[in-house]
Structure formats: structure tokens, C-alpha cells
Amino acid sequence: MKQYDYLIIGAGLYGSICAHELNKKGKRCLVIDKRSHIGGNCYTENKEGIHVHTYGPHIFHTNSESIWNWINQFVNFNNFINSPVAVYQDKTFSLPFNMWTFNQMWGVRTPEEAIRKIESQKFKGTPSNLEEQAMSLVGRDIYEALIKGYTEKQWGKKCSELPRSIITRLPVRLTYNNNYFNDRYQGIPIGGYTQIFDKLLEGIEVRLDSDYFEDRNYWDSLSENQIYTGPIDKYFDYKHGSLEYRSVKWESRWEDTDNYQGNAVVNYTEAGVKHTRSIEHRHFDQPNSGLNKTYVSLEFSQEYKADEVDPFYPIRNSENESRYQKYKEEASRLDNVHFGGRLATYKYYDMHQIIAQALASVNKINA
Numbered sequence: 001m002k003q004y005d006y007l008i009i010g011a012g013l014y015g016s017i018c019a020h021e022l023n024k025k026g027k028r029c030l031v032i033d034k035r036s037h038i039g040g041n042c043y044t045e046n047k048e049g050i051h052v053h054t055y056g057p058h059i060f061h062t063n064s065e066s067i068w069n070w071i072n073q074f075v076n077f078n079n080f081i082n083s084p085v086a087v088y089q090d091k092t093f094s095l096p097f098n099m100w101t102f103n104q105m106w107g108v109r110t111p112e113e114a115i116r117k118i119e120s121q122k123f124k125g126t127p128s129n130l131e132e133q134a135m136s137l138v139g140r141d142i143y144e145a146l147i148k149g150y151t152e153k154q155w156g157k158k159c160s161e162l163p164r165s166i167i168t169r170l171p172v173r174l175t176y177n178n179n180y181f182n183d184r185y186q187g188i189p190i191g192g193y194t195q196i197f198d199k200l201l202e203g204i205e206v207r208l209d210s211d212y213f214e215d216r217n218y219w220d221s222l223s224e225n226q227i228y229t230g231p232i233d234k235y236f237d238y239k240h241g242s243l244e245y246r247s248v249k250w251e252s253r254w255e256d257t258d259n260y261q262g263n264a265v266v267n268y269t270e271a272g273v274k275h276t277r278s279i280e281h282r283h284f285d286q287p288n289s290g291l292n293k294t295y296v297s298l299e300f301s302q303e304y305k306a307d308e309v310d311p312f313y314p315i316r317n318s319e320n321e322s323r324y325q326k327y328k329e330e331a332s333r334l335d336n337v338h339f340g341g342r343l344a345t346y347k348y349y350d351m352h353q354i355i356a357q358a359l360a361s362v363n364k365i366n367a
Contacts, residue, residue: 010229012040044192077187
């Protein structure tokens with residue numbers, strides 16, 4: 001008899017939810033993670049009362065009342081609204097693209113004026129790449145100032161070489177509304193995200209600093225069943241080639257002020273500015289009003305090299321999609337291994353989507 005009913009590889013959102021729900025059904029679960037903490041990329045660290053988003057900003061948003069009610073059993077949320085701004089050539093622009101942006105760019109005040117300006121500049125054909133897609137939505141001026149440099153830094157490729165699908169859902173509004181998301185429910189957990197994972201994994205054995213691939217035979221010996229949330233190509237030893245990603249790194253520091261940039265997230269859209277955005281963490285959560293300093297992180301996009309840096313954003317071009325389908329076919333042949341989450345399904349998900357995916361997976365397993 002095996003020691004555990006399920007070995008769950010990865011203590012991020014997908015793996016932790018699966019462990020929590022299976023544990024409620026009486027299943028013996030072991031959760032392992034190669035990092036030194038639970039929470040995956042949602043992990044937040046308390047630094048003198050500031051809850052730092054260690055792996056970049058995570059703003060929870062959903063239109064699903066059931067998902068909102070589910071996550072609220074673990075934590076209370078504040079009313080944070082994501083309203084990033086962009087800096088280009090020492091000028092500040094509102095995001096997402098809305099009437100404030102158009103006013104700042106062109107001096108227009110009405111939707112009719114904005115539409116005329118965009119129409120005079122927009123790409124008129126059928127977009128075949130990201131550059132043409134962006135110009136078909138917002139015209140050349142905004143593309144050149146607020147999209148081109150940022151996107152090329154983010155992906156490490158020219159916009160003309162990137163698929164149009166990356167910005168198919170680019171928010172463009174003809175109202176003075178700076179709310180980045182349209183979802184009914186939005187916010188940040190008061191006290192940070194890590195407390196959610198503490199509650200999800202309560203009573204479940206967790207082993208950190210434990211890399212599945214360093215002793216695969218040992219981990220496999222502990223359970224007949226696995227839930228795997230890591231890179232799917234690595235699970236199959238890259239037999240069909242490596243899937244491409246972009247990776248991210250951060251440079252963080254304290255600033256001797258209680259308000260460094262006046263906003264949680266500031267994007268830097270010029271190609272000559274190396275970082276893509278600046279994050280001031282105290283603006284996400286209830287700030288420590290007695291702390292006369294603030295914690296700031298500069299975010300840099302970087303090249304991904306398998307087994308050297310962490311993968312973050314899948315590059316879903318036709319070549320990678322074809323390669324992933326081969327791995328997906330391999331995965332479908334394994335009855336006792338369930339693949340889930342961003343890396344195991346090679347797709348970028350928001351948190352509410354991961355919650356829905358994990359709950360659906362556990363229902364399927366239990367059935």
C-alpha cells in the first residue's frame with residue numbers, strides 16, 4: 001500500500017486547492033514544492049507591515065459569484081482597483097486606454113473626437129501580427145508611445161513578429177474610466193495572499209525545497225496518483241523539444257519616503273528604459289501609516305532558459321502550440337497523473353480561472 005493517495009507537485013494555487021479539496025474527502029495528500037515557500041507566484045511576504053507581491057502584482061478579479069464566495073471563505077478583500085499608469089518621455093498616461101488617455105495624447109475631450117482621431121490613424125487591413133492588431137484598435141500614436149516599446153521589452157521580439165492574439169482583448173474605452181478590469185468583484189486580500197495558502201494546506205503534509213525531478217523515483221514510490229503543476233515539457237524530459245516562455249526578474253529596494261510613485265503599478269513604455277514597470281507594494285494593501293519608507297520593485301523581462309530561470313509567460317505561436325499538443329497527447333495517456341495550472345497546460349490564466357479549473361478537476365477525480 002502506498003503511503004499517500006495523492007502526490008501533488010507544486011504548492012501554488014492549483015496544487016493547493018486540489019490538496020485542500022481532496023483532503024476534505026479524506027484523501028491522504030503530500031504536497032511538494034522546489035521553492036522554500038508555499039503559494040507559488042501568488043506568494044506575498046510581509047516586510048515591516050507592507051505585503052510584498054514577490055513575483056509581481058496579483059489583483060484578484062472575477063465576474064463569478066461562486067468563485068468570489070469560494071475565495072472569501074479564506075480571506076477578506078479590500079476594495080483595490082487596478083488603475084496603472086504609463087510613463088513615456090516623461091509624460092504620464094492613464095491605463096487602460098480610455099478617454100483620459102486620448103485627452104492626454106491628443107487633447108480631445110469627447111468620444112466622437114477620439115473616434116475620429118483613431119480612425120485617421122488606424123490600420124485598415126486584416127491584422128496579421130501584433131503591430132497591425134494594435135494599430136487597428138488605437139491608431140499609430142498610442143501604438144508607438146504606449147504599446148510598441150513595452151511589448152518588445154516584454155516579449156523580446158519585434159511587434160511585427162508577434163501573434164496578434166496577444167492583444168486581441170486590449171481594453172479600449174470611450175469613457176473616463178481607469179478601472180483596468182470590467183469584473184464585478186475585485187480586490188486584494190487584506191494581509192496578503194500567503195494566508196490563503198496557509199488555510200488551504202492546513203493539516204496537509206507539505207515538503208518545501210523538494211524538487212520532484214531530483215529524485216523522481218523516490219517521489220513516485222510514495223503514491224499511485226499525482227497532480228502535476230510544473231512545466232509539461234520537463235515532465236516528459238523535453239522529448240518533443242522545449243516550450244518557449246518569457247521569464248521575469250525583479251530588483252527591489254527601500255525608498256526613504258512613505259509614497260514613492262503615488263500608484264501601485266507604473267508602466268515604462270520606452271524601449272530605452274530597461275524595466276517594464278515599477279511596483280510600489282504598499283498601495284495594494286492597507287498601508288502601514290507609521291512607516292516612513294516604502295518598498296519598490298522594478299520588473300524586467302528576460303530570456304527564458306529551461307532549468308535556469310523560472311518560466312512565466314508562454315509564447316503561444318504556431319510552433320509552440322504544435323509542440324504542446326504533442327505533450328498534451330502524452331499526458332492524456334497517463335490515467336494516474338492529472339496535469340493542471342499554467343505550466344502544465346501551457347496557458348496564461350488569471351487566478352479566478354485557476355480556481356475554477358482546480359475545483360472542476362477535483363470534481364472529476366472524485367467522480
